Amino acid sequence: AQSVTQPDIHITVSEGASLELRCNYSYGATPYLFWYVQSPGQGLQLLLKYFSGDTLVQGIKGFEAEFKRSQSSFNLRKPSVHWSDAAEYFCAVAFGSGNTGKLIFGQGTTLQVKP
């Protein structure tokens, strides 16, 4: 079955430290890959997406993600975290040719930033 896994439920990093949030998917082909961020009490905002081409994609707010086909992963990174990055991060994928626009989300990773 198609699935998305974010292994880390909760991550705490110090402000200024680097960040990596993990995302793995289970699917026979390359899916469409997204990272969304949800700030407290807010909706989801798209950080970046990968469809094809260069496997390192740049997003908003200084985030980047790297697609690794061999590992079925799409990990999100940021070189230096700011206190305002504290939020919930969701990896999402779209599979197949069904053309429904449906996104399948991972369980989310809560990022806490220490001063």
Next chain:
Amino acid sequence: DTAVSQTPKYLVTQMGNDKSIKCEQNLGHDTMYWYKQDSKKFLKIMFSYNNKELIINETVPNRFSPKSPDKAHLNLHINSLELGDSAVYFCASSHSHSTGTEAFFGQGTRLTVV
């Protein structure tokens, strides 16, 4: 201008009541969705409409009935509310329903059933 707007933002109601959540998008998108986020923050799609036609119904109880009067609006009506319906409901829209299309989300409606 808010791209995808939902009303109300908060809704507290008693078991057994019927309630509606409204959603409007001003992006000119053809496709709209309802997602449910449970207490563990897990997000799952409920419905999708394209140009007012239902294209996804993810085994949601028939107490939930979406209605799309036009492609800019997708409302969610819930009959006979149950405690388990408590969640945050997100409306979203996308340019089309092609696989991989980017979805734009509203701020969510936190429904609490008491």
